[in-house]
Amino acid sequence: MxxxxxxxxxxxxxxxxxxxxxxxxxxxxxxxxxxxxxxxxxxxxxxxxxxxxxxxxxxxxxxxxxxxxxxxxxxxxxxxxxxxxxxxxxxxxxxxxxxxxxxxxxxxxxxxxxxxxxxxxxxxxxxxxxxxxxxxxxxxxxxxxxxxxxxxxxxxxxxxxxxxxxxxxxxxxxxxxxxxxxxxxxxxxxxxxxxxxxxxxxxxxxxxxxxxxxxxATVEPWDPFMSNHPSVQRLPAEELPLGRVAVRVEAFVLPSAHRLTSGEYSRAGGPRGWLDQQGFYVYRRNRLILAGDWLGYRRMRREEKYNLARIAVDIPAEADAEWGVDVRKSSVVPPVGLRPHLERIARQARAKAADVLRHRGQVAARTHGDPLAYAWHVRRPDGKINCKINRSHPLVQAALRAGGNSAADVRALIRLLEETVPVAALRVMHETDTSDDPEPFGGPGRADEAATEVAQRIYESLVSGGRSPAAARERLRTMPPFDQLQGFWSR
Structure with missing residues (x-):
């Protein structure tokens, strides 16, 4: 030719x-x-x-x-x-x-x-x-x-x-x-x-x-898996066959913050910080190719409750083509035959990492036998997150006491609730692949007695503040969660 x-x-x-x-x-x-x-x-x-x-x-x-x-x-x-x-x-x-x-x-x-x-x-x-x-x-x-x-x-x-x-x-x-x-x-x-x-x-x-x-300055090695720390959980290593070679995969669940010194915790966060360092670490001939990535698996987003999950993958250089190692040696595409196995290992590691933080979050949300210690109770019964103010807390008791609720008590309670919103507990208990968000007053529909009582108080407050009854009801109709409920304000 x-x-x-x-x-x-x-x-x-x-x-x-x-x-x-x-x-x-x-x-x-x-x-x-x-x-x-x-x-x-x-x-x-x-x-x-x-x-x-x-x-x-x-x-x-x-x-x-x-x-x-x-x-x-x-x-x-x-x-x-x-x-x-x-x-x-x-x-x-x-x-x-x-x-x-x-x-x-x-x-x-x-x-x-x-x-x-x-x-x-x-x-x-x-x-x-x-x-x-x-x-x-x-x-x-x-x-x-x-x-x-x-x-x-x-x-x-x-x-x-x-x-x-x-x-x-x-x-x-x-x-x-x-x-x-x-x-x-x-x-x-x-x-x-x-x-x-x-x-x-x-x-x-x-x-x-x-x-x-x-x-x-001497460059110090950074071990993403904290391999020598006694509190690290190691999942069983697996040798995944790929043609004539094998890919070694080992998952690690790092200790939660309370088991680390401040220096250990800061260093373990890595060059990019905890959130960006979770996921797979792919090595080729001991040289790191990919640092902290979930390899594009569906529904495997970076979330703080998975920060402790890190997975080492060692690929032989003979498998470069199958893994799609790029010119910059900074990205990979897993072979089709290994993807189900890597996803299975990742889900196991993520679940264990979430369990570690969930345990800490639940401990932080519990009263530890003392009903006066925490302003919030966070639970997840029946697959739904439930977040309630602790009515046994002394400030709550003072605000609810008939004839004794001073403006100072109410201000102190509001400030306490603002400063102690249970973000950590909610973060670790929330499951991204389920619909577990709390629904106010049981969800859309007819307002129950509790919702009607709260709405009535808001209505009276609006009227006493100078609004007409019609304007007060109109405001309630556009105010969450009453915009999703039917009651006296919707007539």
Whole structure:
């Protein structure tokens, strides 16, 4: 057959790679992937503020690269997803270094050495776009060379990746003394540190742990499952078959707040906070791909009562295609055959997590044998939430006492009720997949005696406040819950 060679136009390809949606911490994580794959024991991420000349670098002491290997590493998609990789290689499509870098900077320089001989190659996106060719430059400009020399020091092996002309910071109106932009730049340092601590947690602990630093601060691993805490509940781990490999799934239910110190509770919330950290954690070769997500399952929304549910999923790299691991290594789509099993495990974990918080909520709502302690009673009899004011409370008793209910007592009671609305108990007892919302006075229909008595008091209050009887009844007709009830006001 005849054919045409339809090679991608460089400027368009660069624009596409630059628009994959990397955050800066995620882009740095892609560079750290390469350092880990290269067997580095020490990895330094450096942020340096210099106005529009600010730069970011990742330096490692891994095995480095020869000149030929460096050119391959700098070539877009030089190795496809089916390329045979070592067991420690965290790569996927062969575009991570380039796509991550192009999303953050206009100039990418890489210096690498294996046995004392350093090689440097540079992608300058201005050169690529102006020439219309994939011109991988030998060496780099004088200013960049000075930075590379400083970063590599006297090392005879390793790799230095340097981003210059950073997107968002290389504009003409950015000056070195711009405190607002500088604060924004260094805010990325903290975000990057916490993100790397989450993504590479398994590489930052154990006997062969790496030393990873961000601007001189050691990155501490963040364990989303609090694996070493004695109060963590572990559900039985399962090995789910997927072709010739197996996917390991283990669910954890974390301790409730009363079993944690304030420091433990704050740290367990993770970089994004408790609500956004619940759900599945998908790992590929011990590298976190997805952190805290319910994988799009129906009726599995993020809700606070499921905050304690976290599920570890370990997928072998051989299953990348089945899991739909994306270029950024930040999202997955579970294989069809595993979805029912993952949903079953998720529902079990969510139920147990809700039970833990429900127990705490019920304890908070109970009187503990003392009818005077709580202003509210919250129950869920017959599948319906029931929320009542505790009529045994001394302030309620004072307000109800004939001839003794002073305005001060009523004000104090109102303020107490405002300050103690049982939100926590209602939150953990409410079931999203059931219709358990309380219905005032038994629901729509004919008003019972209790509803009529309350309406009569409101009616008399409106009349004594200056409204005509007709206007008072009209107001009652539009006032919840009497707008859903029939009584003297609806005639």
């Amino acid at each position: 005849t054919y045409d060679i339809a090679a991608p136009e460089p400027a368009g390809m660069v624009a596409s790679l630059s628009s994959l949606g990397y955050s800066l911490p995620a882009a740095v994580a892609d560079l750290v992937d390469n350092s880990v794959s290269a067997g580095a024991r020490n990895i330094d991420v450096t942020f340096t503020w210099a106005g529009r000349d600010s730069w970011i670098a990742v330096v490692d002491d891994g095995r480095g690269m020869s000149a030929e290997e460096l050119v391959t590493a700098m070539t877009v998609a030089a190795r496809g997803p089916k390329t045979k990789r070592s067991s420690t290689d965290l790569g996927r499509f062969g575009v991570g270094l380039k796509s991550a870098s192009f999303s953050q900077a206009r100039q990418l320089s890489v210096a690498a050495a294996t046995a004392g001989e350093w090689h440097v190659r540079t992608w300058d996106l201005d050169v690529v776009e102006n020439s219309g060719e994939w011109r991988l430059l030998h060496g780099t400009d004088q200013a960049t060379t000075a930075v590379l020399d400083r970063l590599r020091g006297g090392a005879d092996h390793g790799t230095v990746v340097l981003w210059r002309r950073l997107n968002g910071y290389h504009a003409d109106d950015v000056s070195e003394d711009d405190e607002r932009i500088q604060t924004q730049f260094y805010a990325e340092v903290a975000r990057t540190e916490s993100h790397l601590g989450m993504v590479f947690a398994r590489f930052l602990s154990g006997s062969r742990r790496r030393n990873l630093q961000v601007s001189g």
